[in-house]
Amino acid sequence: MTTSETYLPDVLPVPLPMDDGMDKPHWDGLNAEKLIVQRCGHCHTWIWGPEHVCYNCLAWDPDWVETEPKGRIYAWTRVHTPGMDALKPVTPYICVIVELPQAGNIRLIGNLLGPGTQDVKIGEEVVGQFEHHSKGGYDYTLLQWRKA
Amino acid sequence: MSRNPLTAVAISGIGNSGFYPRGTSPDPDFRLVLKALFAACEDAGINPKEIDGLASYCGPVTDPRRIACALGLKELRYASLQWASGGGGTSAAFANAASAIIAGLADVVAVVRSVKMDVGARYGQFGGAYGGGSVETVSGYGFRGADKAPYGVLSSATTLSFQANRLVEDAGVPRSAFSAVSRASYHHAQQNPDALMNGRPLSAERYEESRWIAEPYKLYDCCLENDGAIAAILVSAERAKNLKTKPVHLLAAGETMSFRADSGAFNWPDLCSGAFRDLAPRLYRQAGIGPQDVDVVQVYENFVPGVVMALEEFGFCTYENAGEVLTFENLIAQGGKLPLNTSGGNLAEAYVLGMGHVVEGVRQIRGSSSNQVQDANIVLATAGPLTPMTSALILGSGDVL
Numbered sequence: 375m376t377t378s379e380t381y382l383p384d385v386l387p388v389p390l391p392m393d394d395g396m397d398k399p400h401w402d403g404l405n406a407e408k409l410i411v412q413r414c415g416h417c418h419t420w421i422w423g424p425e426h427v428c429y430n431c432l433a434w435d436p437d438w439v440e441t442e443p444k445g446r447i448y449a450w451t452r453v454h455t456p457g458m459d460a461l462k463p464v465t466p467y468i469c470v471i472v473e474l475p476q477a478g479n480i481r482l483i484g485n486l487l488g489p490g491t492q493d494v495k496i497g498e499e500v501v502g503q504f505e506h507h508s509k510g511g512y513d514y515t516l517l518q519w520r521k522a
Numbered sequence: 523m524s525r526n527p528l529t530a531v532a533i534s535g536i537g538n539s540g541f542y543p544r545g546t547s548p549d550p551d552f553r554l555v556l557k558a559l560f561a562a563c564e565d566a567g568i569n570p571k572e573i574d575g576l577a578s579y580c581g582p583v584t585d586p587r588r589i590a591c592a593l594g595l596k597e598l599r600y601a602s603l604q605w606a607s608g609g610g611g612t613s614a615a616f617a618n619a620a621s622a623i624i625a626g627l628a629d630v631v632a633v634v635r636s637v638k639m640d641v642g643a644r645y646g647q648f649g650g651a652y653g654g655g656s657v658e659t660v661s662g663y664g665f666r667g668a669d670k671a672p673y674g675v676l677s678s679a680t681t682l683s684f685q686a687n688r689l690v691e692d693a694g695v696p697r698s699a700f701s702a703v704s705r706a707s708y709h710h711a712q713q714n715p716d717a718l719m720n721g722r723p724l725s726a727e728r729y730e731e732s733r734w735i736a737e738p739y740k741l742y743d744c745c746l747e748n749d750g751a752i753a754a755i756l757v758s759a760e761r762a763k764n765l766k767t768k769p770v771h772l773l774a775a776g777e778t779m780s781f782r783a784d785s786g787a788f789n790w791p792d793l794c795s796g797a798f799r800d801l802a803p804r805l806y807r808q809a810g811i812g813p814q815d816v817d818v819v820q821v822y823e824n825f826v827p828g829v830v831m832a833l834e835e836f837g838f839c840t841y842e843n844a845g846e847v848l849t850f851e852n853l854i855a856q857g858g859k860l861p862l863n864t865s866g867g868n869l870a871e872a873y874v875l876g877m878g879h880v881v882e883g884v885r886q887i888r889g890s891s892s893n894q895v896q897d898a899n900i901v902l903a904t905a906g907p908l909t910p911m912t913s914a915l916i917l918g919s920g921d922v923l
């Protein structure tokens with residue numbers, strides 16, 4: 375195939391839940407087109423990256439809750455030298471850190487869909503788009519972002 | 523008399539193996555380490571067999587058991603490895619070595635670190651220097667973790683560029699400051715015969731015309747890739763008085779990791795930070811000085827915007843005035859008010875995970891730098907801006923104790 379339906383070609387590593395399975399609800403959620411992240415059931419702190427205990431009140435096993443995949447760009451980069459030869463043909467590409475105001479301003483990393491040369495600014499509103507992959511016997515989903 | 527316990531220790535020997543472009547060292551890693559240790563011992567006038575402690579950082583490193591066997595050390599009494607990422611641990615390894623001497627755990631402690639890159643294994647390459655082979659799955663939220671690698675956040679440059687873009691776009695630091703920092707390092711390398719970039723000066727035009735790596739990083743914002751090792755010998759200040767070299771004292775040393783600074787997907791409060799916010803005031807208090815007292819600054823450059831963040835956190839500029847303070851003329855040893863990275867640093871001397879910054883600090887206080895700042899008595903050396911754990915040292919001559 376010379377064209378790809380995914381933002382980056384299928385040469386990147388497959389994300390798996392951690393060995394202890396702690397973050398499995400997040401990855402399962404993405405496959406079901408839901409954004410599932412952690413929120414402490416005790417003190418209600420939103421938590422990302424995931425933890426076994428709430429970093430605020432130290433209660434065990436924060437809840438896994440669904441939140442809307444929308445947010446605003448907190449930081450970005452445009453990658454010209456990706457560190458993987460197979461990505462060179464698609465440079466430049468844009469990676470963003472998206473902040474979720476409805477979820478305690480936790481942040482997620484993704485790609486900004488659209489041309490890699492487009493203008494991008496901190497604070498721009500973005501909405502999530504689930505990007506399904508199947509590779510090496512694994513089905514997984516990335517959460518990508520598009521300008522709102 | 524000072525009551526700062528750290529001043530009971532001095533750095534008495536420094537040495538390196540020689541530096542080579544990436545993958546071209548004729549020596550394997552272990553021989554580079556031994557050469558650096560021999561050079562540092564020779565400098566101090568200490569027999570290598572007197573070493574009874576070894577300190578390093580950012581594993582995997584050369585095994586201290588191998589070094590002790592090779593040198594026939596009668597007894598290795600202390601060996602420590604600081605848990606840092608990248609070069610964040612350089613100064614911390616010196617702090618650990620000093621602590622061992624103060625606590626009486628060892629008498630002659632060597633800090634040593636090498637970098638040896640196989641041809642093809644590069645810092646920028648996935649599955650390269652840190653990986654090994656083709657990586658097909660990732661999990662967790664660390665460097666190249668599941669939150670990063672599937673989105674093409676692979677190299678150190680990409681990973682650490684988000685924060686730098688906030689420095690430009692949110693804090694408003696002009697790119698001219700980056701150019702000045704980079705050119706000052708290249709300028710200093712032209713006087714330093716050991717520097718890999720000696721003979722290759724960098725003009726403002728060449729900096730500006732260089733290719734993008736990951737915005738806002740251009741090629742000359744990034745550290746070198748090379749082979750080499752650097753060592754330093756620490757002893758008690760008492761012992762140092764009777765050695766060959768002028769003793770260089772530790773006035774302050776420490777390491778730091780701020781709140782949630784290694785949480786996945788950059789979920790810590792202030793990304794516009796080189797990660798020295800908590801450490802800087804503590805070091806100044808310990809040394810009993812402020813930024814106005816520092817004569818020369820050696821700031822680890824993995825990527826140049828991190829240097830600007832470190833300088834802001836240590837009080838040498840604000841984000842508002844960074845463009846005016848961080849000019850080429852102001853950063854060079856020849857007349858600058860803020861002489862920075864006077865050996866050429868990681869950008870233009872050699873990248874030995876920040877060891878070069880400490881030993882250049884030692885040379886400045888001895889008066890033996892190839893870009894000597896007049897009457898340099900106090901030097902700040904920092905390790906690893908932008909890494910979750912960082913560390914820093916303040917070095918001083920006997921005159922300021």
Ligand SMILES: [Zn+2]
Nearest residue numbers: 414417428431
């Ligand atoms: Zn809680």
